[in-house]
Amino acid sequence: MVATVHTSPMIQLRRLFRFFGNTKAVNDVSFEVLPGQVFGYIGPNGAGKTTSMRILSTLDLPDYGDALVDGFSVVNDPDRVRKRLGFMPDNFGTYPNMNCVEYLDFFARSYGIVGRDRTKALRHTLAYTGLDKIAEKSIRGLSKGMRQRLCLGRAMIHDPSVLILDEPANGLDPRARIELRHMIRGLAAMGKTLLVSSHILTELGEMCDAIGIIERGQLIISGTVADIKAQLRPHIDVLVRLIAKGEDLGLWLADKPGISHIQASDLVVRFQFASDQPQEQAQLLQAIVQASFPVLEYSSESRSLEDVFLQITTGAVQ
Amino acid sequence: MSQSSLTGASATEVTLQHRICEDPSKLWERLWLWVTDRINPIVVKEVRQSLKSRQFTISFGLTLLAAISWTLFAVSIMVPRIYYVPAGLPLLTGFFCILNLPLMVIIPFGAFRSLASETEDSTFELLSISALSSIQIIYGKMASAGVQIVLFLSALAPCIVLTYLLRGVSLFTILFVLSLTLLFSVLETALALLFASMSRSRMIQNLTSVLALAGLLIGFFAWCSLIISILQEDFLDQAIMSEPGITLAWTFAIATIAGLLGSLILRTASAAIDFPSENNSTTIRLRVFGLVSLSFFWAMYGIAAIKESAALLVLGIAIFILLMFVGSLVSGERGIISPRAQRGLPKTFLGRVFLTWFYPGAGLGYVLIVCLFGAFTGTAAAFSLYFGSELRNNVSAVLGCYLLLCYLAIYLGINRLIMLLLPKELSGRLVGSFALLVVILLLSHLLPLLVAFYAANYRNIDYTAIQSFNIFWTLYELDRADLNAAQVVLTITAIAVFGANLILCTRDVLLVRVALPSRVREDDTPVAPEAVAQPVDPFA
Numbered sequence: 001m002v003a004t005v006h007t008s009p010m011i012q013l014r015r016l017f018r019f020f021g022n023t024k025a026v027n028d029v030s031f032e033v034l035p036g037q038v039f040g041y042i043g044p045n046g047a048g049k050t051t052s053m054r055i056l057s058t059l060d061l062p063d064y065g066d067a068l069v070d071g072f073s074v075v076n077d078p079d080r081v082r083k084r085l086g087f088m089p090d091n092f093g094t095y096p097n098m099n100c101v102e103y104l105d106f107f108a109r110s111y112g113i114v115g116r117d118r119t120k121a122l123r124h125t126l127a128y129t130g131l132d133k134i135a136e137k138s139i140r141g142l143s144k145g146m147r148q149r150l151c152l153g154r155a156m157i158h159d160p161s162v163l164i165l166d167e168p169a170n171g172l173d174p175r176a177r178i179e180l181r182h183m184i185r186g187l188a189a190m191g192k193t194l195l196v197s198s199h200i201l202t203e204l205g206e207m208c209d210a211i212g213i214i215e216r217g218q219l220i221i222s223g224t225v226a227d228i229k230a231q232l233r234p235h236i237d238v239l240v241r242l243i244a245k246g247e248d249l250g251l252w253l254a255d256k257p258g259i260s261h262i263q264a265s266d267l268v269v270r271f272q273f274a275s276d277q278p279q280e281q282a283q284l285l286q287a288i289v290q291a292s293f294p295v296l297e298y299s300s301e302s303r304s305l306e307d308v309f310l311q312i313t314t315g316a317v318q
Numbered sequence: 319m320s321q322s323s324l325t326g327a328s329a330t331e332v333t334l335q336h337r338i339c340e341d342p343s344k345l346w347e348r349l350w351l352w353v354t355d356r357i358n359p360i361v362v363k364e365v366r367q368s369l370k371s372r373q374f375t376i377s378f379g380l381t382l383l384a385a386i387s388w389t390l391f392a393v394s395i396m397v398p399r400i401y402y403v404p405a406g407l408p409l410l411t412g413f414f415c416i417l418n419l420p421l422m423v424i425i426p427f428g429a430f431r432s433l434a435s436e437t438e439d440s441t442f443e444l445l446s447i448s449a450l451s452s453i454q455i456i457y458g459k460m461a462s463a464g465v466q467i468v469l470f471l472s473a474l475a476p477c478i479v480l481t482y483l484l485r486g487v488s489l490f491t492i493l494f495v496l497s498l499t500l501l502f503s504v505l506e507t508a509l510a511l512l513f514a515s516m517s518r519s520r521m522i523q524n525l526t527s528v529l530a531l532a533g534l535l536i537g538f539f540a541w542c543s544l545i546i547s548i549l550q551e552d553f554l555d556q557a558i559m560s561e562p563g564i565t566l567a568w569t570f571a572i573a574t575i576a577g578l579l580g581s582l583i584l585r586t587a588s589a590a591i592d593f594p595s596e597n598n599s600t601t602i603r604l605r606v607f608g609l610v611s612l613s614f615f616w617a618m619y620g621i622a623a624i625k626e627s628a629a630l631l632v633l634g635i636a637i638f639i640l641l642m643f644v645g646s647l648v649s650g651e652r653g654i655i656s657p658r659a660q661r662g663l664p665k666t667f668l669g670r671v672f673l674t675w676f677y678p679g680a681g682l683g684y685v686l687i688v689c690l691f692g693a694f695t696g697t698a699a700a701f702s703l704y705f706g707s708e709l710r711n712n713v714s715a716v717l718g719c720y721l722l723l724c725y726l727a728i729y730l731g732i733n734r735l736i737m738l739l740l741p742k743e744l745s746g747r748l749v750g751s752f753a754l755l756v757v758i759l760l761l762s763h764l765l766p767l768l769v770a771f772y773a774a775n776y777r778n779i780d781y782t783a784i785q786s787f788n789i790f791w792t793l794y795e796l797d798r799a800d801l802n803a804a805q806v807v808l809t810i811t812a813i814a815v816f817g818a819n820l821i822l823c824t825r826d827v828l829l830v831r832v833a834l835p836s837r838v839r840e841d842d843t844p845v846a847p848e849a850v851a852q853p854v855d856p857f858a
Binding site: 057058059061071072073075076077078079080082083085087089091092093094095096097098102106107109110111112114115116118119154158 | 370837
């Protein structure tokens with residue numbers, strides 16, 4: 001139970017390098033995660049996500065650079081980092097001849113939680129992860145989803161201020177994914193800082209406050225989801241269906257500022273609008289209607305996180 | 319700070335029925351919780367697992383069955399002599415052989431597998447990022463093995479008491495052999511843990527698993543033979559009757575040396591699994607220093623008592639083997655003093671001169687080990703000068719120790735110089751360094767022999783200066799041949815290798831203490847209690 005009272009970044013990667021032979025698994029990666037933020041760490045397989053997360057979790061050492069958790073270096077103060085950090089690896093181990101509650105009890109003891117504090121932590125963790133119904137079930141008999149919950153429970157049993165989750169939604173069915181998303185948002189609401197990696201980008205888009213995209217060991221871009229979308233493509237695709245006068249609308253739009261790539265037929269007009277702000281879109285629609293164009297349908301589509309990811313990454317592996 | 323702590327008030331709202339999650343209501347439950355809270359969590363976990371494991375049930379059951387079968391068999395063949403002839407000795411021999419199997423093989427190998435399987439099952443990483451230190455992990459595994467030892471011992475205790483009642487064996491003999499067996503079992507378990515901790519590579523672990531099992535089986539048979547001979551010869555009773563002081567002193571010497579050796583082995587095992595930036599070297603080196611000093615103390619006591627300096631050479635060889643092994647592991651260190659370790663470097667000039675050698679770094683460790691054996695040799699020489707006329711084989715023992723010092727400086731020095739060329743991040747450096755030393759020893763012994771055989775047309779060869787690097791042959795010729803040439807060759811080579819290593823570790827010697835980071839200082843500073851409003855005295 002470690003209290004954190006200052007407001008500096010909870011996670012900081014400072015020019016982190018990690019080489020495996022000639023492979024630059026992590027190559028000059030720097031970013032920060034603020035307290036209470038959920039940071040999505042995105043990248044193709046072999047991009048360096050797990051390596052950076054393992055360094056942050058004091059399971060590996062960087063060749064150069066440093067990483068700080070709550071201001072403590074993972075290289076020089078791993079003991080202090082571990083008290084503040086819970087790590088959920090993508091493949092986690094279990095002990096034979098143990099059930100869920102014994103497993104959590106062992107890790108609670110390992111974090112030095114004693115007496116009634118431990119019984120309370122166990123009760124709360126089992127309830128929060130939904131494992132209370134199967135507390136006495138052998139771990140070997142658990143489904144993938146339940147194992148993920150157990151692993152999350154293990155990571156949060158000592159009430160850490162930072163949680164690092166490596167591919168937590170991997171292999172889960174849609175319901176389990178939604179439940180996991182709620183759990184992660186719940187942890188963020190408790191004030192915890194989370195670093196989450198995942199391949200399921202739609203999930204990350206919905207639950208992350210900020211994201212970082214890494215490829216071939218290098219961080220390509222980082223920031224809030226909205227900022228990144230705006231930065232990469234500051235316009236939206238608009239489709240307008242009309243009863244008639246589509247070509248006239250095309251000509252009318254050509255004179256307007258911020259409109260480009262107009263494709264007009266008699267009944268359908270497509271164009272790009274240099275803003276994804278709802279107010280500006282509403283004003284544009286109002287102007288079209290006031291210009292007496294018989295609008296049947298107006299739709300705009302902004303880009304998903306997947307589009308952003310595909311645009312930024314090349315898919316190259318090392 | 320989290321808005322809702324897991325151990326906070328909200329947790330009490332959750333109603334979950336499970337014995338582990340329930341607050342203890344009865345006194346004994348509260349007491350039990352208090353006790354288990356203070357026990358190493360690994361012990362609690364391993365005991366829980368063992369109680370459910372088939373391996374423990376079967377091995378414990380078979381041991382009990384064997385003990386009962388042996389009792390019935392031995393008693394039935396000794397009837398009716400058993401009523402009037404002392405019959406304890408053969409029964410005791412059998413019980414010790416039965417007890418030796420779990421104590422010498424099953425428990426140490428179980429401890430080895432327990433640590434190795436943490437890597438195989440991917441649980442080691444989860445353990446290593448918990449608040450448990452590497453020392454707690456290793457000592458927890460050791461304590462779990464200790465619990466099993468106690469269980470097996472308690473199962474056979476009535477049988478051993480029976481042998482005393484059947485006469486023919488003294489209480490001192492039973493206790494001595496039992497203590498020695500327990501000590502050896504603990505040492506074997508510690509060694510098994512050390513082997514298991516050496517590498518996390520699956521291939522090397524499989525290899526060490528086979529080697530460990532083979533070693534344990536050899537140890538089992540050797541120990542059984544030793545126990546049988548000790549019990550049959552009956553020299554323990556004779557020794558305690560004729561020279562009780564010396565016998566008890568030797569017993570105490572064995573106990574203290576074995577205890578310190580076991581603690582050194584366990585600390586080395588914990589260092590092997592610890593985070594690389596942690597400073598484990600200082601503790602290990604202090605224990606090596608303590609072990610050598612203690613061994614030397616008891617040797618001096620022994621030599622003064624039996625007036626035989628050959629014991630000095632025997633002890634010198636034992637310490638040489640220990641330091642060669644420790645030195646090979648030291649050479650495998652990454653050779654970097656981490657900023658974390660630099661925080662603990664000595665502050666004063668004198669501290670830096672005398673204590674820097676105890677800090678991490680292969681070069682510093684090498685210098686310490688050579689100096690330690692040098693101090694041993696120097697003290698042995700001074701001791702033999704003092705007692706000169708009273709000791710037998712006086713000169714050759716000191717010369718032997720001096721030659722061993724040269725070998726230590728040469729072989730460990732070369733090993734360290736080669737290890738310097740390998741990448742610092744290479745996995746399995748410790749195992750690699752030990753393997754490299756074995757290769758260096760093999761080559762330095764076999765190549766001169768082959769050259770000599772070739773020069774003599776594959777006929778019989780005599781000892782010449784070319785065989786100077788052959789440790790066994792040189793020590794064998796200590797009192798037979800003229801070793802002047804060998805002394806010169808070894809001295810020059812040792813000085814050259816030691817000098818090269820000393821120059822290469824200059825950087826480590828010049829490192830100075832670094833200050834604690836401000837965040838660590840801030841974390842260590844206790845939070846000042848809020849000012850409590852003092853009650854106002856209405857009459858002031």
